[in-house]
Amino acid sequence: MNKNIWAIIGVMIVLCSMISGCASDTTTRSDFALDTVVSITLYGTKDESLLSKPFALIKEYDTKLDAFSDDSEIGKINQSAGINAVQVSEDTYELIKNSLAYSEETEGLFDISIGPLVSLWDIGEPEQKEAPEKDVIDSAKMNVDYKKVILNDSDHSVYLEDENMSLNLGAVAKGYISGKVKECLKQEGVDHAVINLGGNVVLLGGKTRFENFSVGVEDPADPDNNTIGTLSLSDNAIVTSGDYQRYFTDSQGKKYHHILDPKTGYPSDTDLHQVTVIAEDAFKCDALSTSLFLMGSQKAEEYLQKHNEVQAIFVTKDQKVLVSNGLKEEFNVNEKNKNTYTISYF
DSSP states (O other): OOSSSOOOOOEEEOOGGGSTTOOSOEEEEEEEETTEEEEEEEESOOOGGGGHHHHHHHHHHHHHHOTTOTTSHHHHHHHTTTTOOEEOOHHHHHHHHHHHHHHHHTTTSSOTTOHHHHHHHOOOSSEEOOOOOHHHHHHHHTTOOGGGEEEETTTTEEEESSTTOOOOOTTTHHHHHHHHHHHHHHHTTOOSEEEEETTEEEEESOSBTTBOEEEEEEOTTSTTTOEEEEEEESSOEEEEEESSSSEEEOTTOOEEESOBOTTTSSBOOSSEEEEEEEESOHHHHHHHHHHHHHHOHHHHHHHHHTOTTOEEEEEETTSEEEEOGGGTTTEEEOGGGTTTOEEEEO
């Protein structure tokens, strides 16, 4: 998790009152967890008791996975770095193991051992401060290496080989948790719901049996008030990463955003401004929203050509919107932005 309440919102559910034919029976609950505001809306029911187990589950995972708490499972792993392995719950072990698989797939571009760099840069809500010195960044970068995260399947233990290593699951935790919340709601008999964990949106079914949800993809130039378009979706996860919500500016006016490249130790420097990923698997969306952002548009497009189960929308720094072909029917461009952005498909 992150040490502040700022989250990359990225996607927004178009409010029920703005859509004709909205289901009349809904119930919503919001809370503060995972260092952000989380909410769940059920469609077709007003039974608030159905939300008790999902919110208890969110709190449970928040306690387990907080990298900045000494009492969490991740905190205990980090405290024992270079000393001994730590046995963790099956869920935490599964999350770490699945994350390391993405590290292998992206050749270390995605790396949950990025904790030393995250702590060093400490990028949260917008502020003015100076960047760390290069030698300090290089020193922290030496302690980032997913290959030194040692797993033991027999007892679900995790060991960090070097004493200055630390895990940070901020890039995948919300995706993993939202997927588990969806499973929980299904077990509770819920058929239609929106799960929003600080902008990591998961859809259970559609708004009704016959109508999809309408999900807006925010405009990075005006994230609070405008969208670049809307997606008509059901039973999907949607996650956005961008460089415009969490950052700081130095005394010379240079901006440093929070998406750190483990290979350089610095904030990512590609042609991308925003990445939105759509897939059935919420964990996959969360991991790939970061990974594709770090790749840049060309390599990200090449990756998607090989993974048809994933769709994406990229917004580049030169105001191009690149939409994967699988979204041609689902994505509707905001007419207001047609003169601002160049829309193309790949």
